[in-house]
Amino acid sequence: MTIPPAVTAARALVADLVSRGVEDIVLAPGSRSAPLAYAVAEAADAGRVTLHVRIDERSAGFVALGLSKASEGAPVAVVTTSGTAVANLHPAVLEASHTGLPLILLTADRPHELRGTGASQTTDQVGIFGSAVRFAVDVPAPSGSQGLTGEPDIEPGTASEQELRDLRSITGRAVSAALGFRSGHPGPVHLNLAFRDPLAPSAPLPGLPADTAQEGYPTPDPPLVVPAVLQHVASPALPGDPARTVVVAGDGAGTDARQLAEVQGWPLFAEPSSGAAGGPNAIAAYRVLLGSEELAAGIEQVVVLGRPTLSRPVQRLLARPDVTVSVVAPGAGPWPDAARNAAVVLPGVAPAWFETSTPPPSAFLERWRAAGAQAARVLDEVTCDDAVLGGPTALSVARAVAAVLGPDDLLVVGSSNPVRDLELVLGLDGPGPAVLANRGLAGIDGTVSTAVGVALAAARRGLRTRALLGDLTFLHDIGGLLRGPHEPSVDLEIVVVNDDGGSIFATLEHGALADSGSAASATFERVFGTPHGSNLAQLCAGYGVDHQLVKDVPTLRHALQAPSHGIKVIEVRVPRADRQAETRELARRLVAAVQP
Structure with a gap:
């Protein structure tokens, strides 16, 4: 069987990534990326890597982000085809860049002779991520006629040995940059991989043995490890008191x-x-x-x-x-x-x-401890069960979630109000869970997909994953619920605090607009409050995901303590109209409680 240069190169690339510590590869389907798809599927069938397939590249990028986040910064690769597929990775790339997570972006492209000719699904992908990546290379299409350095090929019809050597050298540099070995500054890297037809083998690949490499799947070079040298300050002295x-x-x-x-x-x-x-x-x-x-x-x-x-x-x-x-x-x-x-x-x-x-x-520390204890008492008063008999508040929901979860749990928390509510109540009822969040750019994009990726990686460590999200965060990435029947199973409970809109803006300066008259209030409601009126139960049903609407805090606690498998959404509806007044009143009570 003749294996085309594109497929041979893709197999070598995947082999090298595996040798350098890549355990998960997230793939979005496409034609130009077919050589990579064949190579990754072959490696997954041999048990060398775990493959995750997502139809939406934006979701795929955030699943990879979550996998890396919960794997304590392990490198995770993402495969896409050409065109807009590449652009859809950008939100996850930006988050990974600002958070310092090592994503390895493998984007397929047309060969150089087809660029700028109007070829389908062809755009300028070189440098598309700008300064958000730590390393970027536009890799020429393997031809089997000469290596990237111009050396003659030794076996026409497949990728040359020199081409494979050059490719493995590029991969080594990319993984080292992604992990921050020399810079101490990990983050995403981009390999833009041109592939020339044919993109598929003439027959099914022979498959890989479980423990040895074979012809067409070269033995990878040893991992390139060049640790950064970081000198800490020798003296413990700091300015100030x-x-x-x-x-x-x-x-x-x-x-x-x-x-x-x-x-x-x-x-x-x-x-x-x-x-x-x-x-x-x-x-x-x-x-x-x-x-x-x-x-x-x-x-x-x-x-x-x-x-x-x-x-x-x-x-x-x-x-x-x-x-x-x-x-x-x-x-x-x-x-x-x-x-x-x-x-x-x-x-x-x-x-x-x-x-x-x-x-x-010190007296200084004791004053702050005493103030914190007083604040905790106030927070207990406003979030205890007796205080929310008329219905849950967003703050009481955050407390219930934090109280139920323990050291064997990971909690992914969404931006906007949920993470701020959690900050106030975390620790009121014990140490609570470990918390992960997309705070690199503090956006709501891709949070459901991130939580799915976290859950996939956390399960290997024996940890259970939950998520606490606002309704807009959930709806913004509801496509992250989509998972094909052949994909690894994932256990994840998502608590959605549904106040039918963006209540975070009411707590900012924009909230004053809502109080300044009927016309201004209508403007605020439309362009900041953004009510959606969505039926979350019906949306979840469309994705085949379990949904439960809970109406009080005790029921929420019971739902979180009950056994659960797969993805489940627990919806808690809370009012939004009083968010600004409640926030101001709570701040007043907290500050008053610590005054002498």
Whole structure:
């Protein structure tokens, strides 16, 4: 059997990706990408990789993002055909770039002689992702006549050995860049792969043995590993008064943030997806408590880990000219400093910072702890079962979800109000679950698909995945529910807080428009509130997904504790009209509770 150059090259590419740690490949169907489809299916049949097929490239990109996120930054490849298929990856690529997740984008393209000729499904794909990728190469179509470096072919009719060597060299560079081996700045990479007809083998591929390579599926080169050399600060000294320091843990900060706060005796302001929320120094409702002038005025220094994105009060704190801001930002990527006020940017946490014995609580820390305890009591009062007998609120739903889930759970939380509600109630009833979120660009795009990808990867670690989403976030990516009958099964419960629109805008400055008269209120409702009137049960039925409407918090808790298999949507309807007033009243009560 003669294997065309395109298929031979695709097999070599997939083999090399597997050798470099790629365990999952997400594929969207197409014709120009057929060589890759044959190669990935062959590798999946041999048990070398797990294949996930999605018909929507946008969803495929976010499934890959979720797989990588729940696999603690493992590289995941995405395969698409040419044309608009490539452009549909862009939202996931942007999120992966800002989050630092290693997606490997394998986009098929026409050979060079067909570009710019009006050939079907042909556009300029070279550089399409711009600065969002860490590495990008336009790979010429293998011809079997000469390698990429011009060496003569040794076996006409298939890809040359030199072409395969060149391809594996490119793959090694791409995976190294995706993982940030040299830069310490992982993220997506793009291989634009031109393929020339024929795109299919003349007969079914012979298949791969389970443990050895064979002719046509070359033995891959050893993985290219060039670790980045990151020098941490030798001295533990920081400017400012250590006794008046707080730690801000943004998205992806990791456990170092919590450990640092506890060892140094500093209050901890941790976002839900920081990986640092919890512990004796974590301050409940810190973003609201920053509205207390007396508490906030005592802060002289902030150490920032991760990327804080949730809170305007935190950004105002980081912008204060009387506060010294130190940012911990490993790698070669941009550091988070939206306020442009950082006094020092550190490549890592100095080991000496963890070597000191934990000091006795300072008066500064005790004041913040006491304020957090008072805030927790207020939050308990407004979210307990007795307080929501008339019907659940978005905040009480977030608390119920956090209370039911434990250390064997992962919670994917949507942007807008759900993540902010979760931030207020996380920890009221115990440590709660690990939380993941798409906070790179803090958008709602692709969140259902991300949760599906997280659930697929988390199941391998023995973890159960749930998601807490708003209704617009759910509807924006409802196509993520679509999964073919041949795809790996996934267990995922999605709690949808349905207030028939975008209540997040009512809590921003746009909410004032809603209160300024009937005409202005109508404008707000149409262009910000955006009611949709969708029947979620019917939509779920169309995708073959179970749906349950719950009307109170005890029923929600029972639904989350009951055994469940497959994808299930639990809908909780809450009012939207009072969101702005409720938010203001809660803030007033929280600040009043901590006043002397």
